[in-house]
Amino acid sequence: MGDPAGIGPEIICRALAAMTPEQRRETLLVGDIPTFERAAGLVDASLRFGELDDAPGDDVVAVASIARPAGPIIDGRVSAAAGETAFRCVARAVECVQAGRAGVIVTAPLNKAALHAAQRFYDGHTGMLAALTGAPSSFMLLASATLSTIHVSTHVSLAEAIERVTEARIAETVRAGHAHLESLGVANPRIAVAGLNPHCGEGGIFGDQDERIIRPAVSALQQEGYTVQGPISADTVFYRAHRGEFDLVVAQYHDQGHIPVKLIAFDTTVNVSLGLPVQRTSVDHGTAFDIAWQGRADATNLSAALAYARRLARGGRHA
Structure with missing residues (x-):
């Protein structure tokens, strides 16, 4: 559900209303039923909700409920x-996946x-999920129809991001992106590694990380058989x-990848x-x-994230 004071509940109900009955039956919500009922009324969606453990019928959207904490929540x-x-x-969504009750988590914003x-004290969903699942590291990929990016670092300062540009991290990032694309049916993915400095440092004039760190990492990956090029300005x-x-x-780093993807596909990019x-x-x-709980939020981006999740759940096949 995301932050209940934000647009998450509203866009969830809009997306549910646009689904086929079969898609709604395949969708498990995580949150609390009163919030979803309020959001459904706001967007004039004819939806009914029921507790997951009560085995709701075909025309009822299942909800894995959480206990709402004490304290006021203001729109x-x-x-x-x-x-x-x-x-x-x-945390409840992770429990559902680990128990085999769901296959892919789709998150509304927090x-x-x-x-x-x-x-x-997490940097966002990805860091929280890593902590909840005990994962040693994670990667953010932004996917759109014509441009996808994966990031060596994300929610850190620019100074720290530069420090995180290491041969090991670049190699891990390429391998993670390659494996993901292969899981979606992309044979021999073509991967480009962006340079860090302007014009890849111009031979060390604007910084030496591109030649000292990035190029050796790419060369090693090529030796392993990956179709990868870089650094490219x-x-x-x-x-x-x-x-x-x-x-x-x-x-x-974060903005290097986010800006171009959001520029060309702001409404449909999936994280x-x-x-x-x-x-x-x-x-x-x-x-x-600024627009939460006013009936104005657009669910286009959430619908794209749900479609991508269905594809992952089906082993890469479009659905």
């Missing part, structure tokens, strides 16, 4: 109670300030991938977590507190 406002609710939803107010590599030359671009023992997709936007 469009940061609060510890809302942050704790979002955390409990993710608010990091609310999460921290609840004393849940970031001011051209995304354009080349968008035109079809590459299946995936490895971005060295995918890799390297975890659970599969997860997400919207690529925030809680939109």
Whole structure:
């Protein structure tokens, strides 16, 4: 459900209303029924909800309920109670997957300030999922129809992101992206690794990381048999991938990868977590507190994340 003070419940109900009856039967919500009922009324969706453990009928959407914490939750406002609710939803979703009751987690947006107010000090969904599942590391992939990126680092300062550009991390990122694309049926994925510095450092004039770290990492991956090129200057590599030359671009830090993908596919980009023992997709936007609970939120991005999740659940086949 995400943060209940944000647009998550609303876009979930819009997406449910647009589904086929079969898709609704395959969908398990995580949250609390009163919030979903309120959101369904807001968007004029004829939906009924029932507890998962009560075996709801075909025309009832199943809900794995969480206990709402004490404290006020105000529409469009940061609060510890809302942050704790979002955390409990993710933890319950992990439990459902680990128990075999669900195959892929799809997350509506949460608010990091609310999460921290609840004393849940994670950098977002991906870090939280890694902690809940005991995963040593994880990767963020942004997928769109014509451009997909996977990130060496994400929610850290730019200074720390530069420090995280290592041969080992680049290799792990390429391998994770390659494995994911193969799982979706992409044979021999073509991967480009973006440079870190302007023009890949211009031979060391603007920094030496591209020649000292990135190029050796790419060479080693090529020796392992991966179809990978780099470093390629970031001011051209995304354009080349968008035109079809590459299946995936490895971005060295958050904004390097996010900006081009959001520019060309803001409403349909799907956030995918890799390297975890659970599969997860997400919207690529925030809680939109400024329009929350006003009946104005668009569910296009969530519907795209749900479609991608169905594809993962079916072993890469489109559905």
